[in-house]
Amino acid sequence: MSTATSHASSSVLVDAEPQPLAIDVGRTALVIIDMQRDFLEPGGFGETLGNKVSLLDAAVKPIAALLEAARKVGMLIVHTREGHRPDMSDAPKAKVERGEPHLRIGAKGPMGRILIRGEAGHDIVPKLYPKDGEVIIDKPGKGAFYATDLGAILQHQHIENLIVCGVTTEVCVHTTVREANDRGFKCIVPGDCCASYFPEFHEVGLRMIKAQGGIFGWVSDSTRLVKALS
Ligand code: C5J
Numbered sequence: 556m557s558t559a560t561s562h563a564s565s566s567v568l569v570d571a572e573p574q575p576l577a578i579d580v581g582r583t584a585l586v587i588i589d590m591q592r593d594f595l596e597p598g599g600f601g602e603t604l605g606n607k608v609s610l611l612d613a614a615v616k617p618i619a620a621l622l623e624a625a626r627k628v629g630m631l632i633v634h635t636r637e638g639h640r641p642d643m644s645d646a647p648k649a650k651v652e653r654g655e656p657h658l659r660i661g662a663k664g665p666m667g668r669i670l671i672r673g674e675a676g677h678d679i680v681p682k683l684y685p686k687d688g689e690v691i692i693d694k695p696g697k698g699a700f701y702a703t704d705l706g707a708i709l710q711h712q713h714i715e716n717l718i719v720c721g722v723t724t725e726v727c728v729h730t731t732v733r734e735a736n737d738r739g740f741k742c743i744v745p746g747d748c749c750a751s752y753f754p755e756f757h758e759v760g761l762r763m764i765k766a767q768g769g770i771f772g773w774v775s776d777s778t779r780l781v782k783a784l785s
Contacts, residue, residue, distance in 0.1 A: 564580070564581035567580060569779065569783045570783070571773035571774060571779070572765045572773065572775070573766075573768055573773070574773075576743060576773050578741070579715070580629075582715040582716060583715070583716040584631040584632070584718070585625040585630050586635065586731065587632070587633065587634050589636060589637045589723075590615070590618065590679050590683045590721050590722060591679055592678055593669065593676040594608065594722050595612065595615075595680055596676070598664050603662075610752055612750075613750050614721070615682050615683065617745065617748045618683055618720055618748045618777070619682055619683060620781055621777045621781060624781040624785060626686070628784050630784075631714060632685070633689070633699075633705065633708075634679055634685045634691050634692070635694055635699045636692070637694055637696075638670045638674075638677045638693060639661070639670060639671055639672065643671075646660055646661070692704070697731075700731065700735065700738065716740065716741045717735050717740045717741070719735065720745050720748035720749050721748070722749065723752060723757075724751040724757040724761065725753070725756040726751075728749050729764075732772055736771045741772065742764075743773045744764055745774075745779075746775070746776055747778075749761070
């Protein structure tokens with residue numbers, strides 16, 4: 556993992572709503588939520604829940620552009636993966652017992668056992684694959700702080716701001732932004748780097764973040780963020 560002390564400290568102004576935000580790049584992390592095959596590809600968890608997974612493809616290209624810009628400036632990069640231990644001891648019964656039994660978490664699908672660590676479907680899509688040294692957080696819940704060491708890592712790296720993106724907007728992205736906001740992080744959410752199986756939830760999810768003076772954070776997009784970083 557790269558360390559905060561190795562990150563160049565420079566303040567940039569990010570165009571965002573409800574207002575522009577100045578961030579110190581060296582104290583900012585890019586957090587990419589759950590860009591896993593299980594959510595984006597046919598045969599995974601997303602599809603077993605009855606969703607049209609191709610709707611999530613829209614976020615891949617903008618995230619790739621942002622990831623490239625963040626890597627160039629040496630920003631701390633965090634990738635998260637939602638999933639469970641193979642023995643499923645960390646999977647709450649209430650979460651597992653939903654939907655058809657042969658399509659539930661832990662069941663065998665075309666990409667291996669659904670939402671289980673180490674299986675092909677649990678891995679991150681090739682276009683956004685983590686590079687050596689980037690942080691990977693395996694999370695059993697929707698929020699990236701719940702039952703993980705993300706908080707400790709961000710604290711040790713002196714991170715104050717998060718750029719949070721990924722899938723899905725109203726579930727794991729939103730939960731993570733809310734957790735981060737309560738922990739004192741300023742969160743910027745690039746809208747085009749997020750996606751949902753429900754376009755209306757995506758739209759409203761973004762509006763909820765920036766409403767009321769930015770009650771959960773700021774909303775921007777990949778173009779404005781890449782411009783600010785370069
Ligand atoms: C869901 C997620 N939607 N990553 N997970 O179950 O948003």
